[in-house]
Amino acid sequence: MKKVVTIQDISCFGKCSLTVALPIISAMGIETAVIPTAVLSTHTGGFTGYTFRDLTSDIPQIAAHWKNLGLSFDAVYTGYLGSPEQVQIVADFFRDFSTPENFIVVDPVMGDNGKMYAGFTEEFVAQMRRLCSLADHIIPNMTEASLLLGIPYKEERSPEEIREILVGLAGLGCKTPVLTGVRSEEGGHGAAAYSSETGEFFYAFREHVDQTVHGTGDIFASVFTGAAALGKGLEQSLRIAVDFTADCVHETIGHFDEVWYGSCFEPCLGKLIGYVK
Numbered sequence: 001m002k003k004v005v006t007i008q009d010i011s012c013f014g015k016c017s018l019t020v021a022l023p024i025i026s027a028m029g030i031e032t033a034v035i036p037t038a039v040l041s042t043h044t045g046g047f048t049g050y051t052f053r054d055l056t057s058d059i060p061q062i063a064a065h066w067k068n069l070g071l072s073f074d075a076v077y078t079g080y081l082g083s084p085e086q087v088q089i090v091a092d093f094f095r096d097f098s099t100p101e102n103f104i105v106v107d108p109v110m111g112d113n114g115k116m117y118a119g120f121t122e123e124f125v126a127q128m129r130r131l132c133s134l135a136d137h138i139i140p141n142m143t144e145a146s147l148l149l150g151i152p153y154k155e156e157r158s159p160e161e162i163r164e165i166l167v168g169l170a171g172l173g174c175k176t177p178v179l180t181g182v183r184s185e186e187g188g189h190g191a192a193a194y195s196s197e198t199g200e201f202f203y204a205f206r207e208h209v210d211q212t213v214h215g216t217g218d219i220f221a222s223v224f225t226g227a228a229a230l231g232k233g234l235e236q237s238l239r240i241a242v243d244f245t246a247d248c249v250h251e252t253i254g255h256f257d258e259v260w261y262g263s264c265f266e267p268c269l270g271k272l273i274g275y276v277k
C-alpha cells in the first residue's frame with residue numbers, strides 16, 4: 001500500500017487543507033499520515049473571528065518520533081503553512097524524510113485571485129521560494145506563481161506566457177512545476193505542467209465555470225499527489241486532477257448559498273476512485 005504524509009493546517013470548519021487532503025488521498029487507496037501545522041476554527045477565506053493555534057513547535061517532535069520509528073513515505077506533500085519559521089521546519093522534514101525513491105510536492109499556498117491570504121508577507125514568499133527549490137513538483141495557482149516569480153498578477157495569460165512562467169518556476173529549482181487556473185485559447189479552464197527533465201509541456205482543460213469555489217486548489221494538489229504516488233505519469237496525473245476538480249466545481253454550483261466556504265467534493269469521491277482504477 002502506498003503511503004503519503006501531508007503537512008498543512010486543519011481548519012475545523014470550511015473545507016480545505018487537511019479536511020480535503022485526508023479524505024481524498026485515502027479514497028484513492030493510499031495510507032495518509034498527517035502533520036497539522038495549525039488548528040483554526042475556520043479557514044481564513046471569508047470568515048472573520050477565527051481562532052488560530054500554531055503547532056510549529058510540535059512538528060520537530062513528531063518528526064523525531066517518526067525517525068525513531070523508522071517511518072518512510074512514498075510522497076511528502078505540503079500545503080498551507082502558517083509562518084516563515086514553519087517553512088524552515090518543513091525544509092528540515094524534507095531533509096530527514098526524502099529518499100531516492102520518494103518525491104516531494106509543495107503547494108505554495110499564499111493567495112488567490114491576485115491577492116495574498118490574510119497574514120502572509122514578503123518574508124514568507126522568500127521562504128516559500130526556498131522550499132520550492134527542494135521539491136519535485138510545485139503546484140501554484142496564477143497568484144502564487146506571480147508572487148514566487150516577482151511578476152505582476154494577470155488573470156489570463158497567453159500560451160507563450162504560460163510556458164515562460166513554467167520555465168521560470170522550474171528555475172526556482174523544482175523538477176516539475178504545475179500551474180493551476182490556466183485558461184485555454186478555446187476558453188477552457190485547467191492546468192499546465194512542465195517537465196524540466198524532458199523539456200515537455202502538458203495541458204489539461206475542462207469547461208470554464210465563472211465562479212470561484214473555495215478549496216479547489218487543495219483538491220487539485222491532493223489528487224495530483226495521490227495519482228503520482230500511485231505511479232501515474234505527469235500527463236495522466238494532471239488529467240485526473242483537472243477532471244476531479246472540475247467535477248467538484250460542477251457539484252458545488254447550485255448549492256452555492258450554503259457552500260461558499262468550500263466545495264461539495266464528497267459526492268464526487270466515487271468518480272475519483274474510478275479515475276485511478
Ligand code: PXL
Nearest residue numbers: 011016017043044045080215
Ligand atoms: O485553501 C487554502 C487554505 C488553507 N488553509 C487555510 C486557509 C486557506 C485559504 O484561505 O485560510 C487556513
